[in-house]
Amino acid sequence: MSHPPPETRTVAGFDEDAEKLLRVVRRSVAELRPQAAPGLRVTLQSVLDEDLGVDSLARVELWSQIEREFGVRLPQELFASASTPADVLRVLRGGADRSEQPAWVVDPVAPGSLERQVPDTARTLVDVLSWHAHYQPGHTHVRLLGEDDRPEDISYGDLQREAQGVAAGLQKGGLRTGQTVALMLPTGRDFLRGFFGILLAGGIPVPIYPPLRLSQVEDHLRRQAGILCNAEARVLITVAEAKFLAQLLRSQVPSLVRIASVAELGGEGQDCMTPTRQPEDIAFLQYTSGSTGQPKGVMVSHANLLANLRAMGTTLQVEPRDVFVSWLPMYHDMGLIGAWLGSLYYGFSLVLMSPLAFLARPGRWLWAIHRFRGTLSAAPNFAYELCLGKISDAELEGLDLSSWRLAFNGAEPVSPNTLQRFAERFARYGLDPRALSPVYGLAEGTLGVAFPPLGRGPLIDRVQREAFQARGQAIPAEADDGATLSFVSCGRPLPGHQVRIVDGNGIELPERREGRLQFSGPSTSAGYYRAPEETRRVLRDGWMDSLDLAYMTAGELYISGRAKDLIIRAGRNIYPYDVEAAIGSLPGLRKGCIAVFGSPDPATGTDRLVVMAESAEKDKSTRQGLRQAINRVVVDITGVPPDDIVLAPPRSVLKTSSGKIRRAACRELYQRDEVGRPGLAPWRQVLRLLGQAIHSYLGRGWRSVCTLRYAVYIWLLFWLVAPLTWLGVAILPRQRWCRAFARRAARLFVRLAGVPFSVEGVEHMRKGGPSVLAANHSSYLDGVILCAALPPRFAFVAKRELASQWLAGLFLRKLGARFVERFDLQRSVADSEALAEALRTGQSLVFFPEGTFSREQGLRAFHMGAFVLAANAGVPLVPVAIRGTRTVLRDGQWFPLRGAIHVNLCAPLVAEGPGWSAAISLRDAARAVLLEHVEESERTLSHV
Incomplete structure (x- = not known):
């Protein structure tokens, strides 16, 4: 036309x-x-x-x-x-492009060296890029397809050079090693060089998805603010057009100091100095989509990432001549790791197109495979369904998919029906049905967990519906009818990795019994960033709880649902996916916009079965007919009627950025009775965000005032209590009275300071004989806290320099402190003998074996004095764990903060005998005890 x-x-x-x-x-x-x-x-x-x-x-x-x-x-x-x-x-x-659909000719990517050369010695992701940039700098790494489908080639050398420019700009702006930088960019060249620019600068990339529509601005920014706050992002890299909206985030994200584009960063710096990173360091944070709750940042280390890439590559037998074609978004683990970083490591080329290119014209995905002779590609199940329903035969004329050797299907439940129909339709276009590969993975496992054997094709297991729903038994079914359920095998665990199925008590289940899927191996993440409680909930003894339900048979893994999506109704396990799929076929409802979830019913102690379905129908009789039809479908599928059917207007069912139903969020919306409430206009959303920003600024200002007021109060309290305490100790005639007075003063100070203070393990203190106490040292407050916690019969061991100070020296001498020389060897030996004599006379001693403290978490190296004395004197050594003082008053900081303090007097340790070897063993045992009680807690505090 x-x-x-x-x-x-x-x-x-x-x-x-x-x-x-x-x-x-x-x-x-x-x-x-x-x-x-x-x-x-x-x-x-x-x-x-x-x-x-x-x-x-x-x-x-x-x-x-x-x-x-x-x-x-x-x-x-x-x-x-x-x-x-x-x-x-x-x-x-305005003049849209009126050109015809291009007739694609084959345009294969020229491979690099056909010999399989990979960076096996690389220890970090930066090493991988450096290896390829050194050995094959001109080899095409990525072919970016733009709006006109013309490829823009990026070599390994190009990527490294452009990323170094971004890194220089970040470092010039003050980015320090280990700080996080958010990437809110669409798929494209800027994302690639921005991601590696952050790594080369020593930072930690945090990919987040960019906004698509102005009408979604409020919900989008609110969700991103939560991610940025949790990640403590210092910089946000985004497109220039989004910088205005991104500025609204700064009021809600205290850590955010800069918002910039890749072009700005690349034009600011000259050279970058890439710091050395270790395999255990975080490579990037992968935030989960939030389909079953609030987003959480999975900590993916360099070691996790390389272990996963190597295991997947071995299983899939990838080689340099492979070509990966992908439209998957780069903020999703399947697109970021599976498509991009996998091709980066193994040296085969990646043909990369925008997700919008696929959604606007799904046929472009298949034609890109044809054009570039793609051998590998991946997508969620909905993408394969879209190709079945939205691409006409006329659009596929001349298509050749014979090069496609592995078509991965994952990231959401895999439909056996979709697999079968896709294989049947596209077989006439050269697709080998054995190429279809259902896989299982998740961010907590870096990406891949289980893959099927090469060349086998999909394996479908049909089980009896009644036995599975009532008892969790996957009994094979004779016939494929309404009394059966079908599940697709995701294959076997990757090499070096393990999976197991456990019940609610963590006991491993036999084959064909449904339970919680757990996995372990070198790809397993250490947990969630700054979320220790969430980490402890899913990670235990090296096993990560996937929160998925599954069963195994003949070594094959079958995923049956999400544990948090499971609905228990009248003793039955109901799986939302089956019900949603069946309801979605009803006319008058929006397919893909159905949410089935359980809502707790306090009266019965079980779940109410709720169906939320989008419909634009207004006629009352028509809506009533829809409810009746939904009721019939649910009864047919589950055997029980739904407790509530909510016909909601369009866009009521909440989804993640990747299109998954957010059932937990829908449940919250339902329980708050907010389903179907109209959203605000975009300009009102922006005004509300501005109001929230002002409120946030005022709130932060008020909190700052409160913090300052507390600090001033603490210092006034100190200068009131400290002189009176010193004066009381100075004038009291007996040491026992001085110690008792100092203890009461310390307890009074802690109480008036409003610091939650607790002591545990007092029963471990010996009353009939002397002992040595070894306490960790993390703050100037430690001495005061031990004075308040310990009975008034212990003498502190202090450095001799304090003895010559008039104020401190007089105070410590009156309390019976013992001084030791740190630099003069002869004097040090004499002081040690004096300490040994004190023990023999019955005086218990308190040591800080670290000698001093710093602002960093963890224990410093121990000096041997306390342990040699305890071993040679044959007295017990009591490890004392002090927690919280570093938070309240950190080294180099004279601004006290509120925080709880806890002292744990651990069980006494006794050396095997006198001598240096026994003292070393005693030191190691004491350090292990303190690490158990102190370091874990401090890691938790650092994440609060």
């Missing part, structure tokens, strides 16, 4: 285009919702999703019809940004 250029067309022509567009939209929506067709009203200002029920998947069909009707290729960005038909019309009037 030919069209005159826009500048020669009349106003009437413009009206003709508008009417034609509205006819297309009307027809498309009527096909989607035939019951609503008679009274359907579509205008240029109708909101596609809210008014017409056109979600992301429905847009695929609408875009296809518009392009066919007008003979154009709409910009892929319009797919996400258009809110109304008027937005589309403006692009059509």
Whole structure:
């Protein structure tokens, strides 16, 4: 169809285009919702999703019809940004691309060396890039496909050079090793060089997804603020167009000091100095999508990442001639690790296209595989379903998929029906059905956990529905009918990794019994960033709880659902996926916009079965018919009727950035009775965000005032109590009275300071004989705290320099402190003999074996004095763990903060005998005890 250029067309022509567009939209929506067709009203200002029920998947069909009707290729960005038909019309009037669908010719990627050479000696991700940039700098690493599908090649040398420019800009801006930097960028060159620029600067990348539409700005920024706060991001790298909105985040993210684009950073610095990173250091933070709760940052170390890449590469037998074609978003682990970093490590090329390119025209994914002779590609199940339902046979004419040797299907439940239909349809285009590979992985396992054997194809297990739902037994079914369930095998664990199925008590289950899936191995993450409670909940004894339900048979892993999505109703286990899929086929409901979840019922102690389904139907009788139809489907599938059916308006069912149903969030919305409440206009959202920003600034200011007020109060209290305590000790005639007075003063100071203070293990103190106490040292407060915690019969061992000070020396001598020389060897020996004599006369001693303290967490090296004395004198040594003082008053900081302090007097240790070897063993035992009681707690505190 030919069209005159826009500048020669009349106003009437413009009206003709508008009417034609509205006819297309009307027809498309009527096909989607035939019951609503008679009274359907579509205008240029109708909101596609809210008014017409056109979600992301429905847009695929609408875009296809518009392009066919007008003979154009709409910009892929319009797919996400258009809110109304008027937005589309403006692009059509502005001169949309009217070229025909290109007939792709094969354009294979030229491989590098055909010999399998990989950086086996690399210890970090930075080493991997450096290795390739050194040995094959000109080899094509990534081919970026833009709007016009012309490839933009990026070599290993290009990537390293451009990333170094970004790193220099970050370092010039003050980024220090180990600090986090957020990447809020779409798939493209900026993301690639920004990610490695952060690594080369010594930082930790935090990929987060960018906003798609202005109407989503409030929810998007709120979710990102939570991630940025948890990550303590110092810098946010984003596109220039998003910098204004991103500025609103700064009021909610105290750690955020800068927002910049890649171009700005790359133009600021000259050279970067890449700090040395260790394999155990965090490579990046992968935030979970939040489909079952709040997002959590998985700590992926360099060691985790390389172990996972090597295990997957071995299983898949990848080689330099492979070509990975991907449209997966880079903030998702399957796209970031599976597609990009996997191709980076093994040296095969990656053909990378935008996720919008796929959603706008799904056929572009398959044609990219044809054009570049792709051998590897991956996608969630919905993408394969989209190719089945939204690509016509005419669009596939000439397609050749014979090069596609591995088609991974993962990241969401895999449908046996989808696998079968995809294999049948695309077999005539050269696809080998054995290429379809259902896989299992998750961010907590870095990425891959289980893969099927090469060349086998999908393996489907059909089990008896009744036995599985009632008892969790996967009994093989004879026939494939309504009384069966079908599950797809995800294969076997990766080399060097293990999986197991356990019950609620952590006891491993036999084959064909459903339970919680746990996994372990070198790819298993150390947990969640700054979320120790969440980490302890899922990681125990080296086994990570996936929060997925599964069973195993013949060594194969079958995923059956999410543990947190499981609904227990009348003693039955109900799985939302089956119910949602069945309800989604009902006419009048929006497919893919169904949420089934359980809501606790206090009256019965079980879950109420709730169905939330989006529908734009307004007629009461029609809505009643929908409820009846939903009720029938649920009863057929589960054997029980739903307790509540909520017909919600479009866009009520909450989803993650990758399209997964956020059942936990939907449950919260339902329980707050907020389903279907209209959202605010974008300008009102921005105003509300500005109000929240002002409120946040005022709140932070008030908290600062409170903190300052507390610090001033503590110092006034100190200068009131300390002189009086010194004076009392100075004038009292007996040492026993001095110690008792100092103890009461210390306890009074702690109480007036409002510090929660507790002591545990007092029963370990010997009353009949002397002992040596060895305490960790982390703050100036430690001496005061021990004075308050210990009975008044212990003498502190202090450095001799304090003895010559008039104020401190007099005070310590009156308390019976013993002084030791640290630098004069002869004097030191004499002081040690004096300490031994004190023990023999019955005087117990308190040591800080670290000698001094610093602001860093953990224990410093121990001096041997306390342990040699205890071993040679044959007296017990009591480790004393002090927790919290470093938080309240850290080294180099004279600004006390609120915090709880706890003293743990641990069980006494006794040396095996006198001598140096026995003293070393005693030191090691004491250090192990203190690490158990101190270091773990301090790590927790550092994450609060």
